[in-house]
Amino acid sequence: MRKIKVYAPGTVANLVCGFDILGLALNEPCDIMEVTLLDEPKVIIHNRDEFNLPTDPEKNVAGVVFLSVMEKIGGNTGFEVTIEKHIKPGSGIGSSAASAAGAAVAANHLLGNIFNTDELIQFAMNGEKLASGVKHADNIAPCILGGVSLIRSIHPLDIISIPSPDLHVTVVHPQIEVRTADARQILRKQVLLKDAIRQWGNIAGLVAGLLKNDLDLIGRSLEDVIIEPVRSILIPGFDEVKASCKEAGALGGGISGSGPSIFMLSKNETTARAVEAAMKEVYERLGIAYYTYVTTVNQKGVSVEEITIVNH
């Protein structure tokens, strides 16, 4: 019996100006999943964490991904998984995407890598659909591929890997709840053409900055005139955090996914630590509990490790 251990990283979707089209993988936090292949068509889920997520495969993000793989291949194949989540559900740093992408990559590995990346993303999007009601890939793609992913189109799926400079990332997760559905509901259906033009200038600048390794251009381009002004209302302390992080030297940043986490990019670890201190100061003062992470861009995506099983 083969057992594998899969590490599925957290991700920052949107990247400020790239709403629904860009995402970036983090080295921390990272979920761990241990998966074995079963010779009967069922999915068994064990949780090894404090989150009490459902173990019914139909109601579990990883579960539905395993089920969709099984539906595709048919026969007497199943999966048993033990999930140890380190990415808190509802944090806005791709918790459901990590479960979904981890399950897809694990299943594929155990089956002898019969699926390509686009197929894995399709499987994993079933998990995102369960979690948020929408099939989106801006967390899943970077989780699987590492670095920055551009989702040029969902129908048909067109994912482009954008190599990212070795940026340092600071994340603060204030312990408040922002439901993805609410964060989506609050958005206006129409935007001003002039704002859209400014936004696509920034998106083009961000992509050019990443590909040209121009950190200052990345910083200048991290501006969102459409989504952030609306969504940031749901995150207490947002404006203060952003201002004091920039003062501490951050290149820029904003809401991670649909929040409540806020991320900031920095050129080096010293600055990333100063940015963390600035974030802490704000939430200490506001009396809101929080977690912080100081990490780097994950360049490889979900990784797989074989576990040797010794029979006694």
Next chain:
Amino acid sequence: MRKIKVYAPGTVANLVCGFDILGLALNEPCDIMEVTLLDEPKVIIHNRDEFNLPTDPEKNVAGVVFLSVMEKIGGNTGFEVTIEKHIKPGSGIGSSAASAAGAAVAANHLLGNIFNTDELIQFAMNGEKLASGVKHADNIAPCILGGVSLIRSIHPLDIISIPSPDLHVTVVHPQIEVRTADARQILRKQVLLKDAIRQWGNIAGLVAGLLKNDLDLIGRSLEDVIIEPVRSILIPGFDEVKASCKEAGALGGGISGSGPSIFMLSKNETTARAVEAAMKEVYERLGIAYYTYVTTVNQKGVSVEEITIVNH
């Protein structure tokens, strides 16, 4: 007395999905300007073409650029210029930008290159303002810099050079008039968020395609769901031209600037010629007079040649 000859290339602004932020320089057509420095503060303009453009410096695109340079430096300096336009005014391939950029680069060269690129773009934008009422840089920047330019922001000016693959470009200029002001007037002030998202996915894809030298990605990204559906109404034959050019093998393309010219990008000259034939076929059938150009991306922008003056 020093005399210089300046070659100012035509340009394609917008590049389909990059409305107001992207532009690309062409090797053909190209204006020629002969410029000498005067030792009195005046501008003398001669036209060596059929277009009857104004020779009053205040009403001439190159003239106002020379005047703005003179205002900046003061003293007894002036310019005499002979302009030989090959880029037809109103064609949508950057005729006014070539006059403006050519004048700025020529003046700077004669003054010993005292201004940087951003300053040249600022001077040249005065010419665009005279021509279209708006200070825009999406023709001027690529005209001066060559390749593809990204105008991330106008206030403050933030221009990013995007190296372009050696693409082949076919342009057809149907002999109809589309006034820039009309083409701007027709646009909706608001756009659907979902369309804006699709557009910025394409812009990100186009920039990534250019920087990664991925011609197929460039082709897939040349899609405009916001401006083209509205503006193409002003250009008879547009949909047919686009469809038949793609059938002939073009990567993609669309309206050049605000039209009426239509441009198409191709991987090689053979395809670019087949695309030209497809364009001709449509306008022959419609009975509309036209010009075509089959050219390549100009990688160096405005170029300057010294002219030796022999005294007899």
